[in-house]
Amino acid sequence: MKNILAYVESINGTIKRSAFEVATAAAQLKSKTKTNAIAVIINGNEEIANQLFEYGVDQVINIPSEILQKYSPQAVAKALYQLASAKECDTMLFPASSDGVELAPILAAKFDAGYISDIIEMNLENDDIIVKKPVYAGKSIIKAKVNSPVKVFSLRPNVFTPIKQVSDVKHYEVFSPELSSNDCKTIVVDTVKNEGKIDVKEADIIVSGGRGMKGPENFYLLEDLAKVLNAAVGASRAVVDAGWRPHSEQVGQTGKTVSPSLYIACGISGAIQHLAGMSSSKVIFAINKDKDAPIFKVVDYGIIGDALDVLPKLTDEIKKIKG
């Protein structure tokens, strides 16, 4: 095996949490294979590099580039291709974010390499990188490997735990790719943020509502609880299809597949396609008035009761603990 490239995402000079997850995974792979783990950041700086060294990577390469000021997948992939070729990287790790999953296959195609997306486990067996990836929205899991010389993977957010393990070697370097503005085949002309909202994909805790919430006007109960827990609000397909909540909040097979530490399902009966999307949550807690609802088969904690009655009391109790 040659070197490992870990692609680091940042927003306005701040590294995303996923960066530490990807850096840790690269560092762990490196220590088993006696190679170098190289974290790559676009328009970063030494301060960011120092944060990454704390997670065990031994090289951080910064790509300062006017052309890459705005994200354009094909231009980023071209820069990474040049860097990976120059630094002899044959294993590339990306976060399975919306940009990561757009970029990684382009880079894989440049190397004519195999790519496995959204992996939840990575191990070394007889020099082969063996990964696990949920398929059918998590209804089953495949164990798989890449057979081409170059291998590309994207890591599901929130699954790989960042571990501090300061590296002995801390090599910082700047790389200048050969790019022209023609390499930006797409241009981001504007970015709109959902102010004050946490995305279900990135959230550590998700409070989700279903038809048992009885109407969009009652979702403030979930938002109140979410605020106390610093959680994201999620929704079942039924309530998204009914227009109560935006589709960006939908959890399930035709929505988002999530793996938070805690998933609180309120008034969600547990249709098979919903369970598929959230069953890899570490702890599941459900409130439902039907004691026979399928959701209770997959929970750690459950309360049999009307979510509209239970939620205000629950929020109050949690507030007491949180002080």
Place this chain on the structure above:
Amino acid sequence: MNILVAVSRVPDTTTKILIGNDGKSIDNNNVKFILNPYDEYALEEALQIREKNSGRVVAITVGPTENQETLRNALAMGADDAVHIKSKDENFDSFFVAKNIANYAKSFNPDLILMGKQSIDFDSLQVPSILAELLDLPVITIVTKLNLDSTKVIAEREVEGGKEIVESSLPCIISAQKGLNDPRYPKLPDIMKAKKKTIEEIPAQAFDNKVEVISMELPLRQRLNKIFNAGDDEIKEVVRLLHEESKLI
């Protein structure tokens, strides 16, 4: 405007997955297959663009004989033509699928290539981006809104915690996310008509698979399964457990 829409055949979302005899794929017995839901958004968008701009909508799929059903669904929704890149077996390797679609796209020269952001079987989200590289075309994935004129597209793309407005020239590749539109339901006469249409068959070109599935397993997770009634003390107890036992709040 000529539009190529790539569609795939996937198990219905209500399917309970069982592992097949080979230990590395699902048991297809008693599974109902459907047109991939995300591809329905792509196809609906293509049909709406055709209705405004004229042109042809061609649905394409890569897979075994059974994929014909999926193309019939696409024809019933309103696709003008259907192309079946026929392989002997089902193959989930994204490079295999992308390369075969690219081969066809090179001869058809569409103004726009649309497809779902992912197939809800292997959930790989790879084909649009690989195709972009193979055809040297711009790509915008996970799109929830699309506006276009004869030379360029402006798309809204879903990203963590918000959206990006992305511009690109034509031709380009777009992958559809839920929210893009409300796909139409085919009417019975259209379903009947679709059954009689000719589907163009092209043998798939074989490539060495880059990804090898070693085995498939069902997720097993032991749950505590502590169920309570909705009394005040019981709510308090659950909060205590979340705090002390699971240490999550």
